[in-house]
Amino acid sequence: MKTPKYIGVIGAGTCPASTYNVARNLGFEIGKRGWAIVCGGLKGVMEGAAKGCLEAGGMTLGILPGLDKNSANPYITIPIPTGLGDGRNLLVVRCSDVLVAVTGGYGTLSEIALALKANRPVVGLETWEEIPGVHYAHDYLEAIHLIETLLPQSSD
Amino acid sequence: MKTPKYIGVIGAGTCPASTYNVARNLGFEIGKRGWAIVCGGLKGVMEGAAKGCLEAGGMTLGILPGLDKNSANPYITIPIPTGLGDGRNLLVVRCSDVLVAVTGGYGTLSEIALALKANRPVVGLETWEEIPGVHYAHDYLEAIHLIETLLPQSSD
Amino acid sequence: MKTPKYIGVIGAGTCPASTYNVARNLGFEIGKRGWAIVCGGLKGVMEGAAKGCLEAGGMTLGILPGLDKNSANPYITIPIPTGLGDGRNLLVVRCSDVLVAVTGGYGTLSEIALALKANRPVVGLETWEEIPGVHYAHDYLEAIHLIETLLPQSSD
Amino acid sequence: MKTPKYIGVIGAGTCPASTYNVARNLGFEIGKRGWAIVCGGLKGVMEGAAKGCLEAGGMTLGILPGLDKNSANPYITIPIPTGLGDGRNLLVVRCSDVLVAVTGGYGTLSEIALALKANRPVVGLETWEEIPGVHYAHDYLEAIHLIETLLPQSSD
Numbered sequence: 001m002k003t004p005k006y007i008g009v010i011g012a013g014t015c016p017a018s019t020y021n022v023a024r025n026l027g028f029e030i031g032k033r034g035w036a037i038v039c040g041g042l043k044g045v046m047e048g049a050a051k052g053c054l055e056a057g058g059m060t061l062g063i064l065p066g067l068d069k070n071s072a073n074p075y076i077t078i079p080i081p082t083g084l085g086d087g088r089n090l091l092v093v094r095c096s097d098v099l100v101a102v103t104g105g106y107g108t109l110s111e112i113a114l115a116l117k118a119n120r121p122v123v124g125l126e127t128w129e130e131i132p133g134v135h136y137a138h139d140y141l142e143a144i145h146l147i148e149t150l151l152p153q154s155s156d
Numbered sequence: 157m158k159t160p161k162y163i164g165v166i167g168a169g170t171c172p173a174s175t176y177n178v179a180r181n182l183g184f185e186i187g188k189r190g191w192a193i194v195c196g197g198l199k200g201v202m203e204g205a206a207k208g209c210l211e212a213g214g215m216t217l218g219i220l221p222g223l224d225k226n227s228a229n230p231y232i233t234i235p236i237p238t239g240l241g242d243g244r245n246l247l248v249v250r251c252s253d254v255l256v257a258v259t260g261g262y263g264t265l266s267e268i269a270l271a272l273k274a275n276r277p278v279v280g281l282e283t284w285e286e287i288p289g290v291h292y293a294h295d296y297l298e299a300i301h302l303i304e305t306l307l308p309q310s311s312d
Numbered sequence: 313m314k315t316p317k318y319i320g321v322i323g324a325g326t327c328p329a330s331t332y333n334v335a336r337n338l339g340f341e342i343g344k345r346g347w348a349i350v351c352g353g354l355k356g357v358m359e360g361a362a363k364g365c366l367e368a369g370g371m372t373l374g375i376l377p378g379l380d381k382n383s384a385n386p387y388i389t390i391p392i393p394t395g396l397g398d399g400r401n402l403l404v405v406r407c408s409d410v411l412v413a414v415t416g417g418y419g420t421l422s423e424i425a426l427a428l429k430a431n432r433p434v435v436g437l438e439t440w441e442e443i444p445g446v447h448y449a450h451d452y453l454e455a456i457h458l459i460e461t462l463l464p465q466s467s468d
Numbered sequence: 469m470k471t472p473k474y475i476g477v478i479g480a481g482t483c484p485a486s487t488y489n490v491a492r493n494l495g496f497e498i499g500k501r502g503w504a505i506v507c508g509g510l511k512g513v514m515e516g517a518a519k520g521c522l523e524a525g526g527m528t529l530g531i532l533p534g535l536d537k538n539s540a541n542p543y544i545t546i547p548i549p550t551g552l553g554d555g556r557n558l559l560v561v562r563c564s565d566v567l568v569a570v571t572g573g574y575g576t577l578s579e580i581a582l583a584l585k586a587n588r589p590v591v592g593l594e595t596w597e598e599i600p601g602v603h604y605a606h607d608y609l610e611a612i613h614l615i616e617t618l619l620p621q622s623s624d
Contacts (some may be wrong), residue, residue: 051558086558086582086585086586087555087558088555089582090555090558105585106581106582106585107581107585109577109580109581109599110578110581110582112577112586113574113575113577113578113581114554114557114574114578117554117573117574117575117578118554130507133579135573144481
């Protein structure tokens, strides 16, 4: 078995259609490259990215705050109910080889910070600004390019 | 997307070949029915069950105690590194629709107890005896039959 | 600062008056020796033990499943809300130098198993029987004597 | 029993003497008011604040990332070993009635974000700037004044 690279996609749980489409395009490019998406499993950016990834034939993990598998958005192929509330944010980070933040509020900010603390590379797209260590992209294709550069080159 | 039923397989991290084969046969029957395996991702019973499930074309989740995806056994299709140590036992339980315990030590006993506390059905096979609430099976086929009976009938 | 030894007292969340009194007597002897109690912070055995310990001038930590400090019983001097549900059981275990189980259901069984897995000594009093590794006592004074024997002799 | 208000003090694990003294002064004022300090239990800002609080007769909780009670700084009266690594950050947040961030890196940023997500008031002192929702203070006395204003008025 060869496990795909896990790309954490973090971002707002509700968002306008334009952001949803950015996330979906990003997710499609992720799936196209044979990477999997790890996310919080809910709506907004998480759903857009999962939808795109699934449309490209990719795998989508949703690490849920609650205990109900059915609380995942419909594009999550592997729901992981945790019952940990925001405690699941750390699990999203620990599972990811690289993370991409797309917009987002305090939850996303916590994930960016936890990722940087844990030495996971973070790409930022229309998200919290001027955080040292974040690799900022101007559009989803630049984000994909940054992910390619930042992915660990190990064989896992 | 239709998420498969998640069958938690818990048990000893090291075991004789005879137990490994029981776990592998059990895993094969699980995969054959389109269910996925959730386990702790390590060796012994976890590996045997994952191997069997994969041979039947099934999906195998390994919720790992450590932070390294590569610590999963080679039959885990979806490693989930947590860094929570034995704290991951609760996640194995919360993810599972039904659990099967095959042999096992204190870690398995903790999972049986956490599962019963959380109202998850537990099937027991050559494991901790006389725990009220556990549905004991004499062989892996009876365990499969019990799982079929105990699985929640919801559409998830 | 010299931190007191932490004695984990685990057991049923509801119990008859006779069990409550055993827990209270046990807690009193614990507090009298300058040890602190770590427990789940709720009713039943946890409350009886905390009450006794407090009456002897001892400190009582309650590691709560929920998010509300006020859900602790009135004899908890230091409530620790976690929001982790049964995930807090592992924290009770990890905090304790020695644990005593007094009666108890599945939650208590999970704590006994997690403690033994983590190499914490466990004393049993009217609780789950015949678990290898548990030091069984016939009454609360024998339990105290066993704790004295089992406590790590380090200076912490 | 009346539980004291819990003031979370978060900040850098290593810091210059000037920052340590700010934290110590802050901690002293916290202890003087009968509040307890909740912190991560390690060095730097956490130690300075705990030292000051203890000098004023206050209680100091250290929610530790590791499993060893002895990893706490010497001014922690109640060490809580968790073994959760950065997962303990969420517990610091959930335990606190109000938090004060003094300087700090990514770990502190994660705690600020988790606190704001959980609707805990956050006071900032020489820390991450321009985070919406943080109440910024210019010195430790203003921080104390802000805490007094922000503390929930419940009777717990």
